[in-house]
Amino acid sequence: MSFIQAGLLFLIGCVCGVLNSIAGGGGIIIFPTLILAGLPAITANATGTIISLPGHLVAAVAYRQELQREKSLCGLLISVGLLGGALGALLLLWLPANRFDQLVPYLLLVAMLLFSFNDTITARVLANSKETNPDQRKNWLKVAILQFIVAIYGGFYGLGISFLILATLQILGVKDIQLINGLKLLLISCIYSLATAIFIRSGIVAWEQGLVMMAGTIIGGYMGAKYARQLQPKLMKQLITIIGYSITCYFFMRP
Known part of the structure; x- marks a missing residue:
């Protein structure tokens, strides 16, 4: 990796960190950036997961007080997240590289559609929710499966x-937005943690590119959080939408 390429990856990582701290969706840019930097799609995907893990872990710890109120539910989600994340990672490693390459444009499109409808999903979660009570434990099996x-x-x-996690959490009827965010971050952290361990053991992680972008996302995330009040989330989301759909179109059209 050249010095210029490292600098570009770092800057893009900073931008993604800022976007993540304000509007989310920075990962939509990280994955195709790694591919355009010359990494195989599967390697770029695995490396992108590792780049995203630290931020989610730190954020999940910040919600520990909210999560301690729902220890049984958290235990269920941790088990589900670890097992499902491991199976997903193994599925990625099992899939032939050329097949995953063919899926990339469609996966990007799915991610962009989920990002575009994030506000609708969140509003529906809050509108359909109510205070948790013991009777809602009957819904835990549905939530666990989903x-x-x-x-x-x-x-x-x-x-x-x-965004998928938010959509399925509405079944629980959780009204506390802080608890919802905590459960979301906990589940993502568990999924990414075991998947990351599998990717590292398989040897497909591009550490040079990954660490450079990770450093950028950490610095960008800090700067974004610091100056969040001066930046408009709506504008940031529009920027991600334009960039994301442009990248998606490019991957559909490229040979």
Whole structure:
């Protein structure tokens, strides 16, 4: 990796970190950037998962007080996340590289559609929710099954997973937005953690590119959080939408 390429990856990582801290969706840019940097699609996907892991882990820890109130539910989601994430990662490694290459444009499109409808999903979660009570435990099995499927997707690809998790959490009827965010981050952290371990053991991670972009996302995330009040989330989301759909169109059209 040349110095110029490292600098570009770092800058793009910074931008993605800023976007993640304000509007989310930075991963939509990280994955295709790694491909355009010359990495095989499967390697870019695995490396992108590792880049995203630290931020989710730190954010999940910040919600520990909310999560401690629902220890049983958290235990269920941790088990589901670890198992599903592992299966998704193994599925990615099992799939022939050329088949995954063919899926890339469609996976990007799915991620962009999920990002585009994020506000609708979030509004529906809050509108259909109510305070949790013991009777809602009967819904845990439904949630576990759905989140297991989502976790497999997360270990396999992952982009847009937070929006899928929000959509399935509405079944629980959780009204506390802080608890919803905590559960989402906990599940993503579990999915990415075991998937990351599998990717590292398989030897497909591009560490040079990954660490450079990870450093950029950390710095960008800090700067974005610091100056969030001066930046407009709506404008950031529009920027991601334009860039994301442009990249998606490019991957559909390229030979």
